[in-house]
Amino acid sequence: MRALRLLPGRSEPVLADVPRPRPGPGEVVVRVGGSGVCRTDLLLPGGPRAAAFTLGHENAGWVYETGPGVTGVEAGDPVAVCAAWGCGSCVRCAAGREASCEQGRPAPSPPGPGRGRDGGMAEFLLVPAVRWLVPLPGGLDPAEAAPLVCAGSAALHAVRGWEPPPDAVAVVVGAGTVGQLAVQLLRALTSARIAVVDARPGALAAARLAGADLALPPGEVTSGTLTLWSAGRGADLVLDAAGTAGSPATAAAVVRAGGTIVRLHHRASGTLDVAALPSDTALRSVTWGSRDTLTDVLDLAAAGTIVPRVTTFPLEKAPAVYGLLRDDALEDHAVITP
Known part of the structure; x- marks a missing residue:
């Protein structure tokens, strides 16, 4: 599959061919319907890095495939993907506040998709744990939901x-x-x-x-x-x-x-x-929200209480879209639809 990647020694993202992910035990593969272009992606450190990764931390789509032992979701379910992936075992993670994970210190926030781990600027996204999936309420398109994962929450x-x-x-x-x-x-x-x-x-x-x-x-x-x-x-x-x-x-x-x-x-x-x-x-x-705030902001959008302004682009346009973002030339939130 094609993916928008940050490569070792490069500070600008490039399109590359990568293997489609396969889920292991407890893992879920999401078919990406929308991945938001967030300004914080421009602040990811450039220069040498240990490994390449796919951009995109504002993600929503549909469950495509589940690994052994996964319960609670099945293929075809529309979902949003939490942007902060904590340890899952500390007090804050247990309360659904993985953005404040105790194990994230001294880093400013825990890791997640598009920040050192593969994100959603690709056709498929591997999510290592089902707890990082939030059901999309009826009528809410993944491309509309994507900006709510980070900005809205x-x-x-x-x-x-x-x-x-x-x-x-x-x-x-x-x-x-x-x-x-x-x-x-x-x-x-x-x-x-x-x-x-x-x-x-x-x-x-x-x-x-x-x-x-x-x-x-x-x-x-x-x-x-x-x-x-x-x-x-x-x-x-x-x-x-x-x-x-x-x-x-x-x-x-x-x-x-x-x-x-x-x-x-x-x-x-x-x-x-x-x-x-x-x-x-x-x-x-405030850097991120919690699982609860993501759930609630999705519900508010589905009800029409809030309406994110979104312009969609195909994956092939993603490098150019980041250039527009850098030049402050985007009025709406750009969402890539792989």
């Missing part, structure tokens, strides 16, 4: 971890896929007034469609527009979904005393000056 995890006060104000910095889904989730699950900050006019327009009450470029934050809009109080919650060099400073500029900043990405390029924050500011870092 993490956004829901961030929103659920916040207890909004009366007349709450939330600010989302960055209106990419994660930011747009965060706006939709804030609109659906809270009564907060929502502002979005992004330098791209197209992203601001998408944020308004997603439900933002205010959408403005960074320059209008420093000019005081956001302060006036929030009646001088600032933001009770700031979701930094951009991870750019300037987004931490924007978050620090708009959060109010006693507010919360959530850094909603894998590896931020900017530094947050903690000394410049208002008193009692709480900080969180």
Whole structure:
């Protein structure tokens, strides 16, 4: 089968021929219906690496083949594949929070598909344990579900971890896929007034469609527009979904005393000056969600409560799509459909 691979000594992905995986005991092979192109793939270390692997950590499709001893799924079942694969035996994994696996230390997160292990940018994906499969609710296409595996699940995890006060104000910095889904989730699950900050006019327009009450470029934050809009109080919650060099400073500029900043990405390029924050500011870092948040965000999408903006591409276009992502030329979430 064809697969999009990162090779030893190479930092750009290439298409290559690889053997189709066969399941061993306890393993499942998924026929991939959609694999999301995530910006964090651009941050995978380049240069020498010990072994090649297939990209793609946002995956959904159909069970194709099961190995000996597998129960609970059968061929043809539509499934999403969890993005974080923990040890399965520590306290956090037992609670379904494999993204916080105790065995993952000192690494920032446990391994998973597309991060050193073969991911879903191929026709088939080998999943080593059935617990990493989540059933797709009826009517949800795998290509629509793929971005929810990472971006949607993490956004829901961030929103659920916040207890909004009366007349709450939330600010989302960055209106990419994660930011747009965060706006939709804030609109659906809270009564907060929502502002979005992004330098791209197209992203601001998408944020308004997603439900933002205010959408403005960074320059209008420093000019005081956001302060006036929030009646001088600032933001009770700031979701930094951009991870750019300037987004931490924007978050620090708009959060109010006693507010919360959530850094909603894998590896931020900017530094947050903690000394410049208002008193009692709480900080969180969210990289993944849990199995529960993935299940719930899939249900919300199936019900039409949230709608990820998706553009699909065939596998042959995947190298070019990563180039578009690097150039910031994608408005929707790109999903490869092998």
